[in-house]
Amino acid sequence: MSNVRAQAAHTLFHVVDKGVSLSTALPRYNRDLNPQDKALMQQMCFGVLRYLPSLEFYCQQLLEQPLKGKNRVFQFLLYVGLYQLQHMRVPEHAAVAETVNALKSMRAPGLKGLVNAVLRNFQRHQSVLEEQAMQIDACKFNHPGWLIKKLKRDYPDVWETIIDNNQQQAPMWLRANNRINSREQYAAKLTAKGIDFSLDDGCVDAIRLTKAMDVYALPEFERGACSVQDAAAQQAARLLEPQDGEYILDACAAPGGKTCHILELADARVVALDADAQRLERVEENLERMNLRAQLKCANAEDVNDWHDGEQFDRVLLDVPCSATGVIRRHPDIKWLRRGTDIDELAKLQAQILDAIWPLLKPGGVMLYATCSVLSEENQQQMKSFLAKYDDAKHVPLNEHDTVDNPGWQMLPGNTDGFYYAKIIKQ
Numbered sequence: 001m002s003n004v005r006a007q008a009a010h011t012l013f014h015v016v017d018k019g020v021s022l023s024t025a026l027p028r029y030n031r032d033l034n035p036q037d038k039a040l041m042q043q044m045c046f047g048v049l050r051y052l053p054s055l056e057f058y059c060q061q062l063l064e065q066p067l068k069g070k071n072r073v074f075q076f077l078l079y080v081g082l083y084q085l086q087h088m089r090v091p092e093h094a095a096v097a098e099t100v101n102a103l104k105s106m107r108a109p110g111l112k113g114l115v116n117a118v119l120r121n122f123q124r125h126q127s128v129l130e131e132q133a134m135q136i137d138a139c140k141f142n143h144p145g146w147l148i149k150k151l152k153r154d155y156p157d158v159w160e161t162i163i164d165n166n167q168q169q170a171p172m173w174l175r176a177n178n179r180i181n182s183r184e185q186y187a188a189k190l191t192a193k194g195i196d197f198s199l200d201d202g203c204v205d206a207i208r209l210t211k212a213m214d215v216y217a218l219p220e221f222e223r224g225a226c227s228v229q230d231a232a233a234q235q236a237a238r239l240l241e242p243q244d245g246e247y248i249l250d251a252c253a254a255p256g257g258k259t260c261h262i263l264e265l266a267d268a269r270v271v272a273l274d275a276d277a278q279r280l281e282r283v284e285e286n287l288e289r290m291n292l293r294a295q296l297k298c299a300n301a302e303d304v305n306d307w308h309d310g311e312q313f314d315r316v317l318l319d320v321p322c323s324a325t326g327v328i329r330r331h332p333d334i335k336w337l338r339r340g341t342d343i344d345e346l347a348k349l350q351a352q353i354l355d356a357i358w359p360l361l362k363p364g365g366v367m368l369y370a371t372c373s374v375l376s377e378e379n380q381q382q383m384k385s386f387l388a389k390y391d392d393a394k395h396v397p398l399n400e401h402d403t404v405d406n407p408g409w410q411m412l413p414g415n416t417d418g419f420y421y422a423k424i425i426k427q
Contacts, residue, residue, distance in 0.1 A: 002032040003105040005098055008044040009077035015049065015333050017072065022049065022333040035214075047083045048076070049332035050167050053138040054086075055079040058129050062118045074111055077102055081119045085126070092123060142167065146340030147325065154376050158412070162374065165413040166328040166335075172212040173416070175205045175229045175257070177290060178264050183207060186226055189219040200415070204238065205261075206231040208415075224290040229257040232326075232411045232419035233372070236317060237261035239398065239421055240368045242268050246314035249273065250294075251301040251357060256283030258317060263292040270294040271313075273301055302349070302356040312362040320350045322371035322378050326411070326418020347377045354386050361426045363392070369422045374412060379420040383407040387424075396423040 007029040014020040014028075022045060030038045048055060059066065059078055067075040081099035084090045090098075096119045100112050122129065133139035141148055141163050151159040174197075176186040183205055190197050195218075196210035208231070215221050215228055236258045242248055244267045250259045253272035262270055272287075272294045274280045280298050287294055299307035301318075323343055324334050354369070361367055369386075371378050384407060387393050398409040398421060408422035 002037075003102045004033060004037040004041045005044070005077065005080050005102040006105045007033065008041050008048070008080050009073055009102065009106070011041070011045050012048050012076040012079065013073045015045075016052070016076070016336055019337060021337065022046075022331060043088070044080050044083060046169075046332055047087055048079045049336065051083060051087065051142050052079070052336060053136075053142050054133050055082050057133050057136065057139050058082055058122055059118070061125075061129060061132070062121050071108075071111075073106070074103075074108060074115070077106070078115060078118055081115065082122055085119065085122060086130075096120065096123075142335075144335055144338075144340075147335065147338075150340075150343070150375055154374070155412075161414075162412055162418075166332075168329055169212075170230070170327075170329040170417065171415075172209045173229060173231045173234070174207040174209065174218070174226045175234050175261060176207065176226050177224055177260075178205065180220070180223075180225045186219075189225070193219050200231055203231040203234050203416075206234050222289065227257055227260060227286070227290070229261070230327075230330075230417045230419075232416035233257060234261065235411075235419070235421060236319065236368065236370055237265055239423060240315055240317050240366065242266035242315060244268065247271075247311060249313045249316045249357070249360065250319070251316065251353070252319050252321060254279030254283050256286035258319060259283055259294055260286050260290045260292055262317070263287075263294065264290070271297060273297045273299060273307060275300045302352045304356050304360065308360060312365070313360055314362055314365050316357055316361050316365070316367045317370065318353065318357060318367060319370040320353050320378075322346055322350070322373040323375055324372050326372040326374045326413055326420070329413060330417065343375060343377050347382060350378060350382055351385065354382075358390060358393070358426075363426050365426050366396075367424045367426070369408075369420075369424065371420045372417060373420060374410065374418040379410060379422075380406055380408055383422045392427045394425045394427050396425055398423055 011025045011029045014025045015022050030041050084095035085092060100116050103109055103111050143163055151162055155162060176183040187207055198208050200206050200208060242262045242265050246268045248268045248270045250270060250272045252274060253259045254274040254276055259272045272283050277298050280296055297307045323338055323346055328334050373379060387395055395404050395407050402409050408420055411419045
């Protein structure tokens with residue numbers, strides 16, 4: 001039987017030290033666990049990644065030297081133990097005993113004394129250690145320095161709120177499938193099942209669940225009555241305004257939530273393009289469950305000759321590769337897998353994709369540029385450069401803050417994820 005804390009330590013080691021994404025590592029290590037242990041493991045992995053600098057600091061104070069080499073994975077077991085003691089409702093004696101117990105399945109019984117001593121010492125000196133940690137910016141905010149700096153620059157008044165929100169658990173949002181039921185009709189189905197939710201005026205298809213739950217427990221999920229998608233991401237298809245009979249490109253389409261939403265709103269011909277063949281399979285699964293059809297193509301968006309058939313598009317949704325700094329609460333590993341130097345590289349790639357795709361749009365056509373980033377290099381600055389470069393690009397304001405000098409609609413993480421949209425018409 002797999003030990004849940006041991007599996008969490010292995011997962012975290014692969015994410016932080018080997019650079020594997022959490023969404024790849026988790027399924028690899030939790031597959032032998034029962035649903036309850038899977039949920040516990042996910043909670044521990046997310047938690048350790050949220051508070052990594054603080055947990056590293058406590059270990060620095062409590063260990064003579066960090067565990068390295070073949071013992072490195074046990075450093076992450078310590079983080080799992082410390083996180084339970086500081087943030088979880090596991091009884092303290094159980095947190096210590098179960099963490100020490102994990103060494104059995106990790107074949108390192110010789111480290112029991114060390115792990116036990118570190119966790120007990122933390123209990124004894126917890127308030128002093130927490131006070132010391134709060135004096136250090138990295139531990140106070142539990143974000144990398146480069147990101148704190150950029151957030152302070154872009155959001156001098158609310159950067160701490162953004163960081164706070166990044167540390168919270170993200171809510172679970174549903175999108176009602178209008179082909180089957182309106183939002184109100186689907187809400188009635190939830191009520192009949194005793195599932196608590198709230199509705200949001202800002203997004204016409206969105207339902208926010210009070211508590212996250214297994215999708216297969218949702219009414220008629222398997223026949224496509226709803227999808228799981230954050231309310232911020234649900235704005236994409238609505239802002240694109242697809243019409244029946246149009247030829248539409250959804251570039252960088254995986255995992256397919258936006259592709260499906262476009263097809264729920266219009267009988268259009270949609271090309272769903274993505275560079276990742278595995279992620280494109282997710283698009284196919286989503287389309288199948290929703291009983292929708294799109295043409296799937298696997299290629300890099302900027303390599304137009306590899307995939308484009310020559311016909312111009314009426315509308316383009318360009319959800320470009322980005323830093324994903326708006327969805328850190330859903331993917332806390334982003335904080336440690338991204339580097340400050342990545343941002344300029346991503347901005348260059350985004351500009352290349354914009355340059356490659358713009359000629360494929362018909363005159364009079366609409367392009368919606370989207371990222372799940374909160375950084376200006378990928379958003380407002382990117383759009384300002386694009387609008388300055390192309391005379392035939394006309395900016396369409398999405399709200400009163402969306403101007404030519406400060407183009408686009410920036411949503412910040414809070415009730416929804418952090419997202420950015422800019423709408424352009426080709427004259």
